[in-house]
Amino acid sequence: MAExxxxxxxxxxxxGLWCGSAAAAAPARVVSINLCTDELLVQLADxxxxxxxxxxxxxxxxxxxxxxxxxxxxxxGFAEEVVAARPDLVLAGRYTARAAVSVLRRIGVPVVxxxxxxxxxxxxxxxxxxxxxxxxxxxxxxxxxxLERRMSRPTPVRTPKxxxxxxxxxxxxxxxxxxxxxxxxxxxxxxxxxxxKLDTYGQLPLETIILAGxxxxxxxxxxxxxxxxxxxxxxxxxxxKLGDRVRVVKIPPRLWTCYGPSIADAYDILVxxxxxxx
Amino acid sequence: xxxxxxxxxxxxxxxxLVLVAFVASVRIGYATIDVGGxxxxxLAGRTSLGALVLMELRLPRAIIGALVxxxxxxxxxxxxxxxxxxxxxxGVIGVSGAAAFGAVMAFYSGLSASFGLALxxxxxxxxxxxxxxxxxxxxxxxxxxxxxxxGVAISSLAGALTALALNLSPxxxxxxxxxxxxxxxxxDRSMTHVQFAAPLLIAGxxxxxxxxxxxxxxxxxEDTATSLGFHMARVRLLLIVGTALAVGPAVAVTGAIGFVxxxxxxxxRPLVGGRPGRLLLVSGLGGAAxxxxxxxxxxxxxxxxxxxxGVVTALIGAPFFLLxxxxxxxxx
Numbered sequence: 001m002a003e004x005x006x007x008x009x010x011x012x013x014x015x016g017l018w019c020g021s022a023a024a025a026a027p028a029r030v031v032s033i034n035l036c037t038d039e040l041l042v043q044l045a046d047x048x049x050x051x052x053x054x055x056x057x058x059x060x061x062x063x064x065x066x067x068x069x070x071x072x073x074x075x076x077g078f079a080e081e082v083v084a085a086r087p088d089l090v091l092a093g094r095y096t097a098r099a100a101v102s103v104l105r106r107i108g109v110p111v112v113x114x115x116x117x118x119x120x121x122x123x124x125x126x127x128x129x130x131x132x133x134x135x136x137x138x139x140x141x142x143x144x145x146x147l148e149r150r151m152s153r154p155t156p157v158r159t160p161k162x163x164x165x166x167x168x169x170x171x172x173x174x175x176x177x178x179x180x181x182x183x184x185x186x187x188x189x190x191x192x193x194x195x196x197k198l199d200t201y202g203q204l205p206l207e208t209i210i211l212a213g214x215x216x217x218x219x220x221x222x223x224x225x226x227x228x229x230x231x232x233x234x235x236x237x238x239x240x241k242l243g244d245r246v247r248v249v250k251i252p253p254r255l256w257t258c259y260g261p262s263i264a265d266a267y268d269i270l271v272x273x274x275x276x277x278x
Numbered sequence: 279x280x281x282x283x284x285x286x287x288x289x290x291x292x293x294x295l296v297l298v299a300f301v302a303s304v305r306i307g308y309a310t311i312d313v314g315g316x317x318x319x320x321l322a323g324r325t326s327l328g329a330l331v332l333m334e335l336r337l338p339r340a341i342i343g344a345l346v347x348x349x350x351x352x353x354x355x356x357x358x359x360x361x362x363x364x365x366x367x368x369g370v371i372g373v374s375g376a377a378a379f380g381a382v383m384a385f386y387s388g389l390s391a392s393f394g395l396a397l398x399x400x401x402x403x404x405x406x407x408x409x410x411x412x413x414x415x416x417x418x419x420x421x422x423x424x425x426x427x428x429g430v431a432i433s434s435l436a437g438a439l440t441a442l443a444l445n446l447s448p449x450x451x452x453x454x455x456x457x458x459x460x461x462x463x464x465x466d467r468s469m470t471h472v473q474f475a476a477p478l479l480i481a482g483x484x485x486x487x488x489x490x491x492x493x494x495x496x497x498x499x500e501d502t503a504t505s506l507g508f509h510m511a512r513v514r515l516l517l518i519v520g521t522a523l524a525v526g527p528a529v530a531v532t533g534a535i536g537f538v539x540x541x542x543x544x545x546x547r548p549l550v551g552g553r554p555g556r557l558l559l560v561s562g563l564g565g566a567a568x569x570x571x572x573x574x575x576x577x578x579x580x581x582x583x584x585x586x587x588g589v590v591t592a593l594i595g596a597p598f599f600l601l602x603x604x605x606x607x608x609x610x
Binding site: 169170171202203205206207208210211212213225226227228229230231232233236237238241242243245 | 307308309311325327328330331334335336385386387388390391447448449450451452454455458465466468469470582583584
C-alpha cells in the first residue's frame, strides 16, 4: 500500500515538474549510471548536457574519462539519486543497476539500455545508439569512422599464429563471444580460452591455462591496486617461473572493458604482440 | 565401553589414508599431467610445463590441504578435551571466524604485502582471542548451551566484522572475497603460503600433542588431574596457544573451513576408547584425509567456478552436527 502511494506521488511529481521535456530531440540533462555509457556520454555530449555520471568513471583505475568528470556530480546507480538529478534521459547498461532502471521506467523517465557488445559491428551500433539518443549523431559517426580507421591497420601474417590467453583477477578469462576474443582474433592471435569450452567470460584454474600451452599471457596492465585475493593469482610464483616460455603482455583493463574508442589502443597492443617474436 | 582397536595400527591406517588422499590430490587436477614424467623432470632439474604445474600448483595445494586438515582435526580434538564438550569445533564455536577476521585485517590493510608473516600472525591473534574468550565464558565443563551460544555470538561478530572490513576496503572484489574467508578454498595457493604457515602450524601441533596425557587426566576432573601431578594452568595455556597457532595460520591461508574438527574427532572417539589424549593425533590425521578428499571433490564434481571447500565440509558436517545435537538431547 505504502509502495503504491509512493509510486503515485513520484509519478505525480514527474508529470507536474519535468518529465514533459523528455520528448525533445536533444535531451538537456542526461544521467549515465553505467561506466561504459559514462564514457560515451562524456566523449559525445556537450559538457552542459552531462548531469551526472556513475562514481566508477571518477575512480581512475577503470575509467578513460576520470580527468574529465571531476566536476560532474556522481551517482551510484540508485534511482533516488537519478531522480534528484532531474534527467531528460538516463543511459544504463543492460546488465547493471536493473532495480533502479525498473523504478525509473515505472515513473516515466526515458531510459536507453546499452548492450554489452561482443563484436566490432555491435560496438559501432552501440556508439551510434548512444550518440543518436543524446542528439549528436554526427559526433557518433566521427567516432565510428576514427575507430574503423584505427582498426584497419595491417595485422601480422604469421604461421603458426601465436596462442594467447587473457588472465584477469580471480582467474577470469575472455572466452568466445566476448569483445576481447574478437579483438584477439582480428589481431591474428589464437584465443586459447576458446578451445577450452568457456562461456563469454569464464573462470579458469591456473593449471588449465598453463598446460594449454600459451605463448602470450595477457594480464591487466596496472597492477598496483588494493590487496585482494582476486589479484593474487596474477602474482602466483608459477608465472615468474614460466620464464621465456610465455611472454606477458599488459593491457590496462580500462582500454577494453568498455566499448569506446579506447579499444583501438588495446588493439594496437595486441597487433604489436601478435607480430613480435615468441 | 566397547573394546577399541589397538592405537598404533589405527594411527598407521589413518596415516596411510592421508598418504593415499595426498597422492590422489596431486594426480587429480583440472588438466591431465603425466605425474611420473613431471616428477622425473623435476628431479633432473628440467622445468617442463608438467614439472612446473606439479611443483608450483599441485604440490602446494595438496600440502596445504594436508596441513590445514591436520590442524583443524587436531584443534577440534584439543578444544573438545579442554572444554570437555564434544561440540567444540573451531568453525562451530567461532575460532575460525575470528582467525579469518584477524587475517582479513592483516591482508587488506596491505600489511601482509610488505611483511609476509603478518597474515598468519593476524590469524593467530584472532584465533587466540576467540579461544581465550570462549574459555573464560564456557570453560571448565560448563553447559553445552553456554558454549554453543558463546560460539554463535563470536561467529556472528567475527563474520560481520569480516564483511565490514572488506566493504570498507577499496577493493572491487570485496563481495566475492567475503565468501573466500567464510567458506575457504585451496585454489591456486602457492609454496609461499606453505613456507610461512607450516612452521607455525607445526609449533601449534607440538604444543597440543604434549598435552595428551594431561587431557586424559582432565577427563577425570580437574582435581584428579592436579593430584596426578599435572600443572593445569600450564596445560590450559599450552592448549589455548597451541590451538591459536594451529587454527590461525591455517585460516589465514585457506579461509575458514568448517566442521572438520567436529566430524573427525567424533567418528574416531569410539576407536580410541574415548581417551581425549589419544584422540589428538588420530583426529589430526583424519582431518588431513577429510580436507584432501573434500578438495578432490570440489575439483571433480565439475561445478564452475569451483565450489568453496567449506561448502563441501558443511554439507557433510552440518547434518552431522544436527544428529549429534539430537543424540545429546536424548541422552540428557
